[in-house]
Amino acid sequence: MKIGYFPGCSLHGTAPEYEASLKLVAKAADIELVEIEDWNCCGATAAHSMNRMLSIALPARNLAIAEKMGLEEVVVPCAACYSRLLFALNEFKLDEKVRMNLQPIIETEFKGNIKILNVLDFLEKYVMDALKNKVDDKFKKKAACYYGCLLVRPPKLTNSERWDDPLRMEAILKKIGIDSIDWSFKTECCGAGLSIARTDIVGKLSGKIIEDAKDRGADMIVTACPMCQSNLDMRRGAINNYLKKDNNIPAIFITQLIGLAFGYSEKDMQFDKLFVPISFSNNNFSNNNDNLKMQKSKVKEVKV
Amino acid sequence: MARIGVFICHCGENIASTVDCGKVAEISSKIPGVVFSTDYKYMCSDPGQTLIKDAIKKYKLTGVVVGACSPRMHEPTFRKVVASEGINPFFCEMANIREHCSWVHPKGEETTQKAADTIRILVEKVRNNEPLYPIKVPVTKRALVIGGGIAGIQASLDIANAGNEVILIEKEPSIGGHMAQLSETFPTLDCSQCILTPRMVEVAQHPNITLMSYSEVESLEGFIGNFKATIRKKARFINEELCNGCGDCTLKCPIKKIPDEFNAEMGKRPAIYVPFPQAVPNKPVIDKDNCTHFKNGKCQFCKTNCSAGAIDFDQQDQLITVDVGAIVVATGFTIKGTDFFPEYGYGKYKDVVTGLQFERLLSSSGPTLGEVRRPSDGKVPKKVVFIACAGSRDPAKGIEYCSKICCMYTAKHAMLYKHKVPDGEADIFYMDIRAGGKNYEEFVRRAVEEDDVNYIRGRVSKVYEKNGKLIVRGVDTLLNSTPVEIEADMVVLATASVAHSDAESLAQKLHISYDSYNFFSEAHPKLRPVETNTAGITLAGACQAPKDIPESVAQASAAASKTIALFSQDLLTREPIIAVSNKSTCVGCFLCQSVCPYLAIEREEIKDRNGNIIKTVASINSGLCQGCGTCVAFCRSKSIDLQGYTNNQVFSEVSALFERSEEYV
Structure with a gap:
């Protein structure tokens, strides 16, 4: 079965492990992800605060191409891309003016029949069933499921229930034997787009998330957004500065865990791309300080 | 001519x-x-x-x-x-x-x-x-008051004191309503029960008042002056005649851990219980769902220990039909629970409580005997954060109105807390202070100036637990929208006042209108604030909109005076603008009956001399008909006409309009 795939800049840039793991997970579930041809920027962060029509046309072009390729659904693993594509599709459906003016801008016909899936939608719809009997003792770890802002909000757009305290990742992880903690920071802001301009703010916001997850006994933070993951993983310098102590709790993509459950190796899942190391091999869950020290030089490199 | x-x-x-x-x-x-x-x-x-x-x-x-x-x-x-x-x-x-x-x-x-x-x-x-000619209908001089809170109590006493019979029904085991649950009342800080219980006793002893507790309206028929109400008297499994209210049964009951409704679930009660010591009537009731006897038939502790032999496990619900001339609806309100607030933890933090729960903690008859102790570990909280407008005035929550009482009771809560825990700190997050009322603004000033209550103007975005403290994250909009984080021991939410969950079904039983929030609608928002659109039914208290005690009592007395005025007549006079049916042309399709919003159309059998039914036709009850004309429009055989606006009259008006000749210009 073929499903469309919109990687966005992150999955081709800072989050190759997300792309690799997602593709292998899809393969394990007998799904071929077809990348949208000649895709362009979704317009995240900048376009919608500058020009409404631009913020609709950029994502709509991608959707129109996907439609043209004969795809009925498209997976959008980045939460920011997901939000922008969903917004554009919604505006297209609701606003007649948008429908009338869009075509000359994107120079393609767009019907608006395509369905947009975020990574959780995708996993629930196509992968959950394949996860039967995948409970593995090596996963007996506590996860802090972190959703960030755009995966569940705004609820009017995403149709989420319990957008302040979602439980979807928890349900998926339960399938492979990972229990999750109950915590209050699931949908807090990680600092997102301020990653480069104001690393100190990211340090503070992500720091609070990391601190709470650790205080509540989580062994790892599980994410489904490349922005969240990069802030929580890569900005440890700023985070540790804010918290005034070193923190070794790893932040990992949900698809990397699912991939392991399907029997792929940690190398396949590109665990080496994570700044804060994590390993489930030989039932030797390690995110210990020795490893962290090894990685510290790396952390310092990216500290702004 | x-x-x-x-x-x-x-x-x-x-x-x-x-x-x-x-x-x-x-x-x-x-x-x-x-x-x-x-x-x-x-x-x-x-x-x-x-x-x-x-x-x-x-x-x-x-x-x-x-x-x-x-x-x-x-x-x-x-x-x-x-x-x-x-x-x-x-x-x-x-x-x-x-x-x-x-x-x-x-x-x-x-x-x-x-x-x-x-x-x-x-x-x-x-x-x-x-x-x-005006229509005359007789009046049954007996009123039905639905709801035994302060509004229902006041209305009952006023109507009864004017010499009329009153049937007061209350769905809970005791009358008293929310006012019985309150500790002190604003703006005077006088004890709520001390001023309420004499009224409750007066109701119980009044010769003109029949009190039916643990009872609900099953159905209502009839019209102004001539209602027929069916009341379900729920089985309390106690013979009320025999019971002397000694309370032995409640002490012997082995089940003791049921969340206590009267204490807003802050305390526990047995399966056979009297809601509170001053309950009227002072007769216990068995909670069938939690009683061991009803679960498996094994326990009869209460029965063996009842010296009066009043326990009756075989008691059934009774349906009682009464004739009444007027109805006062005083069913009150309820409040949203803490589980309504995802941002404050969906009710999972024990020390985040509602205003009503805090009220019980302050009350000397409450689970802590009036000491402020937090539910999680029983410690005295040293820092309490109060959040006003929790749900109210919030379109995102679907409750756009102001709950009206929260500003005042939150000031009262903070004040009483400071009186009981002088070294504690009270912070109140608020949107606006709405203290319109006699001595209300002065009361709020007193909280600020004399009791050092800290008011923070801003909303709270999140409450979460950290190291045993509740972190309240909000914003201070008077200080340039500065983010504020407060470590609190306890958080009190002034949750929105809302209509009862069964308000809509009651309104439909009574055929009265209600608004989009299920509060009952008055006939006119300014000039007829007490009457409903259904003649003979009036409203009192918070079932119409959130109200405080003085307002509820004032409206109850107003509803009573409308009822008394109605009862002062032997015959009622009504405008004859009603529908009449032509029984010789009516074909008996009864389309009219299905569309009549006032249930005013009845079936009438026309018989010949030998008593054989020739046909069944529509007959319009002149007491019920409000003259809306819906049936006229629906009648297929043109057998119904609206007196004063007959088809003939209306058509003559229309044709006159189109027959304008030169001389009328």
């Missing part, structure tokens, strides 16, 4: 500034049947009325058309004038040439023409009018 007089009013400048009233009178004089036509500056004034009376005498008028303001203003005035001259008042019609003409059109010939046309069609109507 009709002899009709036309009287055009200038209404000072209101009509005369855009309509040429003299010309309208002149045109009207040409209509066949009009024998007199004139205009005058104020027709409703004394000289204006005399002018009409004199004309009726002089020209022997049989009908009158007054071209003036809306009939809602002065129709009764002019009909009285006509009646005083011996003409049936329904031969007087008003043509609205003010709201429908002079106020909404510019000065000009067309406006004058429209006024003249309006007069002409009303003349046609009067020509087709028939004499109508």
